[in-house]
Amino acid sequence: AQSVSQHNHHVILSEAASLELGCNYSYGGTVNLFWYVQYPGQHLQLLLKYFSGDPLVKGIKGFEAEFIKSKFSFNLRKPSVQWSDTAEYFCAVNANNAGNMLTFGGGTRLMVKP
Amino acid sequence: GAGVSQSPRYKVAKRGQDVALRCDPISGHVSLFWYQQALGQGPEFLTYFQNEAQLDKSGLPSDRFFAERPEGSVSTLKIQRTQQEDSAVYLCASLRRSNTEAFFGQGTRLTVV
Numbered sequence: 138a139q140s141v142s143q144h145n146h147h148v149i150l151s152e153a154a155s156l157e158l159g160c161n162y163s164y165g166g167t168v169n170l171f172w173y174v175q176y177p178g179q180h181l182q183l184l185l186k187y188f189s190g191d192p193l194v195k196g197i198k199g200f201e202a203e204f205i206k207s208k209f210s211f212n213l214r215k216p217s218v219q220w221s222d223t224a225e226y227f228c229a230v231n232a233n234n235a236g237n238m239l240t241f242g243g244g245t246r247l248m249v250k251p
Numbered sequence: 252g253a254g255v256s257q258s259p260r261y262k263v264a265k266r267g268q269d270v271a272l273r274c275d276p277i278s279g280h281v282s283l284f285w286y287q288q289a290l291g292q293g294p295e296f297l298t299y300f301q302n303e304a305q306l307d308k309s310g311l312p313s314d315r316f317f318a319e320r321p322e323g324s325v326s327t328l329k330i331q332r333t334q335q336e337d338s339a340v341y342l343c344a345s346l347r348r349s350n351t352e353a354f355f356g357q358g359t360r361l362t363v364v
Contacts, residue, residue: 181342181355188350227293236307237282237349241293
């Protein structure tokens with residue numbers, strides 16, 4: 138069975154700082170990778186996804202993530218965060234033999250100070 | 252509707268009470284998932300439907316949990332004889348078809364007292 142680890146549970150940044158959130162998964166086969174965001178009081182929304190092709194994927198709101206297969210990682214980055222990026226971020230994996238079931242990491246709560 | 256709708260948004264149940272949580276997926280979405288999210292954790296898979304067929308229920312934590320989707324649209328997650336450890340947010344997600352984006356509802360926050 139696959140598992141997902143997010144190393145940072147809480148991150149506090151000032152506006153304009155750069156962001157990198159770590160995500161590692163354990164599964165030896167082919168995977169699809171996702172980052173979801175949950176703004177306060179709202180539902181989970183897809184930020185970006187990787188299925189195949191270019192391992193550097195760009196998502197909404199200036200976010201990007203890089204799939205490094207050799208490191209089993211899919212870290213999320215943003216060069217300059219804004220106060221409105223305050224939210225909880227979840228990395229998720231779908232193994233190709235698991236239907237469309239997503240396995241989520243524990244989440245990282247990001248607070249951006251104005 | 253425009254998105255996945257779940258009701259109720261909040262439910263307080265006394266221990267031992269039965270509860271039913273409803274999910275209205277996006278119209279035309281074939282796949283439907285239920286997840287359980289405990290406080291401070293990521294969502295965990297409970298069960299999966301493709302149309303009306305429940306293809307995977309391996310994540311249901313006990314036989315007190317039961318889900319159905321009789322007409323391939325609305326789904327209900329039922330928990331019998333609720334216990335304190337059932338307290339969590341229950342999320343529903345739907346997909347138009349395989350390998351597409353999962354759209355999540357806002358969840359039902361269940362508190363068992």
